[in-house]
Amino acid sequence: NVADVSGVPEWVPGHLRDDGIEELYPPQAEAVERGVTEGESLVASIPTASGKTLIAELAMLASVERGGRALYIVPLRALASEKKREFDQFEEYGLSVGVSTGNYESDGDWLAACDIIVATSEKVDSLVRNGAGWLDDLACVVADEVHLVDDAHRGPTLEVTLAKLRRLNPDLQTVALSATIGNAGEIAEWLDAGLVDSDWRPIDLRTGVHYGQALHFDDGDTRELPVRSSERPTAAIARETLDDGGSTLVFVNSRRNAEAAAKRLASVTVGALTPEEEERLEAVAAEIREVSDTETSDDLARAVERGAAFHHAGCAGEHRSLVESAFRDRLIKLVAATPTLAAGVNTPSRRVVVRDWRRYDGSVGGMAPLSVLEVHQMFGRAGRPGLDPYGEALLLANSHDELDELFERYIWADPEAVRSKLAAEPALRTHVLATVASGFADSREALLSFLDRTLYATQTAEQGRLERVADNVIAYLVANEFLERDGDALRATSLGHTVSRLYLDPMSAAEIIDGLRGATDPTAMGLYHLVCRTPDMYDLYLRSGDREEYTMLAYEREAEFLGAMPSEFEEGRFEDWLSALKTARMLEDWASEVDEERIAERYGVGPGDVRGKVDTAEWLLGAAERLAGELDMGTAPAVHEARVRVQHGVREELIDLARVRGVGRKRARRLHDAGVETRADLREADKSVVLAALRGRRRTAETILENAGREDPSMDGVVADPEAAPAAS
Ligand code: ADP
Known part of the structure; x- marks a missing residue:
C-alpha cells in the first residue's frame, strides 16, 4: 500500500492516490522493500511500462526529503524535456525541477537551486568536467535505460559518468533502471546495488507472428486473420484492431518507410473516424502545419487528418509531441514509427506490430537483425492498463521458415546480456583526457585504477586489454599536446583542459587545430568543411549520384578546403571527405538563407535533421573559435563570423x-x-x-x-x- 512507504514526504501517498495509484506494483513494492527510499542503491530490471519511473520518483523524493539533491540521467535530449514535464507535478509541493540540455560548456550554476535535475549523460559528463559545485551534494542519481551502456556510441559516457559521480560522493545512492536484460545481476554488482529483476507486467501481453491468413500466438493458439488480396498484412491487422476499438503502433526500420506506411495505412484508419474525430484531427493537422511549412510537415498533417501518423527522429520536436498526445487521446488510430519511440516515450497501444525485424547497420554494411532486447522493448508498448483488456504484439512472417525463425529468435528468446563498449579508442580518447583534466587521476596508475571501477572491468575476462588501449590513447594525447607525461605522472596541458571543457573529442580538436594552423583567410565553406570532417559531426550519407556531384564540387572549390584533399584512390578517406562536403554545403545553404524546405528536399532529410546539424556546427565552430583564440591564431574573427552565420542562418550583412x-x-x-x-x-x-x-x-x-x-x-x-x-x- 502506498501509505506504508517510508522515507518519502508525507504528501506522497495522497498525491499518488489522486493520480489513481492506490497500490504499488509488485516490482515497485520489492524496490521499496530493498530500501530504495532509504538511500539504498538499486538496479531495477523490469519490462517496459511496468512502472520504473515511479521507483525512481520515490527514491528521488526520499533523498530530497533527507536534504539532498537528485539527478535523473536520460539517454536522449527529447526524453529530458518529457521527464521534466512529468516531474513538474512536484512543484506544487515546493520542489524545484530543472532540466539541463543544450549548451555543453555552461557550468550550470543556476541548477544549484534545483532539487531534481534532469540531464543527458553527455550533459552530466560536461558538468563534471566543468566542475559544477552542486554535484558535490548530490544524494541520488538515477540512470534511465541503463542497458544502453551496451551502445558503442553513447554507452561509455554513461559508464564513465556514473563512475565519476560515485567517486565524487562515495555514499551516493545509484538507482539504475533497465529493460529486462540477460545480466542485470552483473550491472548490480558493478554498481554495488541491490537488484529487482522481474518480468511482471500490469497488463497481459500476448505475443505472436502473423503468417498467411492467421495469427500464431506464443501460447499455441492460432486465429484466422484474413488478408484481402489487395492489401498487406499490416493493413489487415490495423483494420481488425480498429473494428475492435483499438489502436496500432507499427515499428518499421527507416524514416522513409515510416512515412510511406503512415500514408498507406491512413486509407484504413480514415474509414473508422467519427465526424467529431475528423473535426478534432483537422485541428491537430492545422497545428502541425503551423509548426513549419515543409513537405514532411504537410505529409504528416495529411495523414493525421485521416487518423494516422508517422514518428521518427527526423520529425520536428513539436510534431512528435503533437502526434504522441493525439495518439494517447486515441484520436490518431495508428502510428508508424522508427524505434526511437520505443525508447522511453510513454505511448501505449492496443496492438504493436514489429513489421521490420531487420535494419540497415553501417558497421556490417547491410541489413542486420534487431536485438531481442530492442524487439521486446517495442513489444512492451502493447496494451494500455485500464483501457485495453490485454496487449498484443506481433511480428510478420513471409514464409513458413520465417515463422519458425521468428518464434525462435524473438518470441521464445531471452534478451541478451549487455556488454560494456568502453575498451575502444574513440571512447577512451575522450574519457582518458577528461579523467585526467578534471582531476580524477594524476598518473597512469591512478587512471588504470579509476578505469577499474567501470562495468568493463567487472565484465572482462581479457586481462590487459583496457590497459593496452589506454596506453595507445595516452600516447596519442601526448603527441597532440593535450597531455604531458613525466614518468608515470600525467598532467593535462592548458590546451588539454580547454579541449576537455569544450567537450570535444580530442581527435576533433586535433583536426580543427591542424586545419586552422595552415589557414590564412578561411572562407565559411572551408570552415564548415573542417568541422564536418571531425568525428563529432555525424555526416550526411552519399546517395547514388552524389559521388559524381560532390567530386566535381570538391575540385571546383579545392582552394577553400583547410588541409590536403585525399586522393580519389584512397577509397574510404575520399568518401568521408565527400560526405563532409555534402554536409558542409548544406550548412552553407542554410547560412545563405536558402529556404528550410528547399534544404530538406535538396539533401533528402527532415527539418529536424537540418536543425541537428546546424546546432552541432554552431557548437563545433564555437569550440574552434576558442581554440583559435587560445593558440593566438589570426583566424578567430573568420571563425566567429562563420559561426554566427550558421547560428542565425543568414548572410553576413544580416x-x-x-x-x-x-x-x-x-x-x-x-x-x-x-x-x-x-x-x-x-x-x-x-x-x-x-x-x-x-x-x-x-x-x-x-x-x-x-x-x-x-x-x-x-x-x-x-x-x-x-x-x-x-x-x-
Ligand atoms: P516504464 O518507465 O517502466 O516504461 P512507466 O513508469 O512509464 O513505465 O509506467 C507506465 C504507466 O503506469 C504510467 O502511466 C504510470 O502512471 C502507471 N503506473 C505506474 N505505477 C503504477 C501503479 N502502482 N498503479 C497504477 N498505475 C501505475
Missing part, C-alpha cells in the same frame, strides 16, 4: 539584425530589403516602414523594437507604409 531577439532570418531579410539594415537602424527607423516589413504584425513589431532597445516601441496608431513593404515572396 548578422547584426538577426541578433535582435525575435527577428530571425526571414524577418531580418525583409527589414534589410526595406532599408533597415542594422540594430541601430531599427532604433531610428520610421515605424510605418518597420510595420510594413513585418507584414503589419503590430505585437511582433513592438516586441522587436523593444528588444532592439528603442525607447518608444508602441505601434499605436501607426499605419503600415505599403511603399516600404518588400514584395511578398
Whole structure:
C-alpha cells in the first residue's frame, strides 16, 4: 500500500492516490522493500511500462526529503524535456525541477537551486568536467535505460559518468533502471546495488507472428486473420484492431518507410473516424502545419487528418509531441514509427506490430537483425492498463521458415546480456583526457585504477586489454599536446583542459587545430568543411549520384578546403571527405538563407535533421573559435563570423539584425530589403516602414523594437507604409 512507504514526504501517498495509484506494483513494492527510499542503491530490471519511473520518483523524493539533491540521467535530449514535464507535478509541493540540455560548456550554476535535475549523460559528463559545485551534494542519481551502456556510441559516457559521480560522493545512492536484460545481476554488482529483476507486467501481453491468413500466438493458439488480396498484412491487422476499438503502433526500420506506411495505412484508419474525430484531427493537422511549412510537415498533417501518423527522429520536436498526445487521446488510430519511440516515450497501444525485424547497420554494411532486447522493448508498448483488456504484439512472417525463425529468435528468446563498449579508442580518447583534466587521476596508475571501477572491468575476462588501449590513447594525447607525461605522472596541458571543457573529442580538436594552423583567410565553406570532417559531426550519407556531384564540387572549390584533399584512390578517406562536403554545403545553404524546405528536399532529410546539424556546427565552430583564440591564431574573427552565420542562418550583412531577439532570418531579410539594415537602424527607423516589413504584425513589431532597445516601441496608431513593404515572396 502506498501509505506504508517510508522515507518519502508525507504528501506522497495522497498525491499518488489522486493520480489513481492506490497500490504499488509488485516490482515497485520489492524496490521499496530493498530500501530504495532509504538511500539504498538499486538496479531495477523490469519490462517496459511496468512502472520504473515511479521507483525512481520515490527514491528521488526520499533523498530530497533527507536534504539532498537528485539527478535523473536520460539517454536522449527529447526524453529530458518529457521527464521534466512529468516531474513538474512536484512543484506544487515546493520542489524545484530543472532540466539541463543544450549548451555543453555552461557550468550550470543556476541548477544549484534545483532539487531534481534532469540531464543527458553527455550533459552530466560536461558538468563534471566543468566542475559544477552542486554535484558535490548530490544524494541520488538515477540512470534511465541503463542497458544502453551496451551502445558503442553513447554507452561509455554513461559508464564513465556514473563512475565519476560515485567517486565524487562515495555514499551516493545509484538507482539504475533497465529493460529486462540477460545480466542485470552483473550491472548490480558493478554498481554495488541491490537488484529487482522481474518480468511482471500490469497488463497481459500476448505475443505472436502473423503468417498467411492467421495469427500464431506464443501460447499455441492460432486465429484466422484474413488478408484481402489487395492489401498487406499490416493493413489487415490495423483494420481488425480498429473494428475492435483499438489502436496500432507499427515499428518499421527507416524514416522513409515510416512515412510511406503512415500514408498507406491512413486509407484504413480514415474509414473508422467519427465526424467529431475528423473535426478534432483537422485541428491537430492545422497545428502541425503551423509548426513549419515543409513537405514532411504537410505529409504528416495529411495523414493525421485521416487518423494516422508517422514518428521518427527526423520529425520536428513539436510534431512528435503533437502526434504522441493525439495518439494517447486515441484520436490518431495508428502510428508508424522508427524505434526511437520505443525508447522511453510513454505511448501505449492496443496492438504493436514489429513489421521490420531487420535494419540497415553501417558497421556490417547491410541489413542486420534487431536485438531481442530492442524487439521486446517495442513489444512492451502493447496494451494500455485500464483501457485495453490485454496487449498484443506481433511480428510478420513471409514464409513458413520465417515463422519458425521468428518464434525462435524473438518470441521464445531471452534478451541478451549487455556488454560494456568502453575498451575502444574513440571512447577512451575522450574519457582518458577528461579523467585526467578534471582531476580524477594524476598518473597512469591512478587512471588504470579509476578505469577499474567501470562495468568493463567487472565484465572482462581479457586481462590487459583496457590497459593496452589506454596506453595507445595516452600516447596519442601526448603527441597532440593535450597531455604531458613525466614518468608515470600525467598532467593535462592548458590546451588539454580547454579541449576537455569544450567537450570535444580530442581527435576533433586535433583536426580543427591542424586545419586552422595552415589557414590564412578561411572562407565559411572551408570552415564548415573542417568541422564536418571531425568525428563529432555525424555526416550526411552519399546517395547514388552524389559521388559524381560532390567530386566535381570538391575540385571546383579545392582552394577553400583547410588541409590536403585525399586522393580519389584512397577509397574510404575520399568518401568521408565527400560526405563532409555534402554536409558542409548544406550548412552553407542554410547560412545563405536558402529556404528550410528547399534544404530538406535538396539533401533528402527532415527539418529536424537540418536543425541537428546546424546546432552541432554552431557548437563545433564555437569550440574552434576558442581554440583559435587560445593558440593566438589570426583566424578567430573568420571563425566567429562563420559561426554566427550558421547560428542565425543568414548572410553576413544580416548578422547584426538577426541578433535582435525575435527577428530571425526571414524577418531580418525583409527589414534589410526595406532599408533597415542594422540594430541601430531599427532604433531610428520610421515605424510605418518597420510595420510594413513585418507584414503589419503590430505585437511582433513592438516586441522587436523593444528588444532592439528603442525607447518608444508602441505601434499605436501607426499605419503600415505599403511603399516600404518588400514584395511578398
Ligand atoms: P516504464 O518507465 O517502466 O516504461 P512507466 O513508469 O512509464 O513505465 O509506467 C507506465 C504507466 O503506469 C504510467 O502511466 C504510470 O502512471 C502507471 N503506473 C505506474 N505505477 C503504477 C501503479 N502502482 N498503479 C497504477 N498505475 C501505475
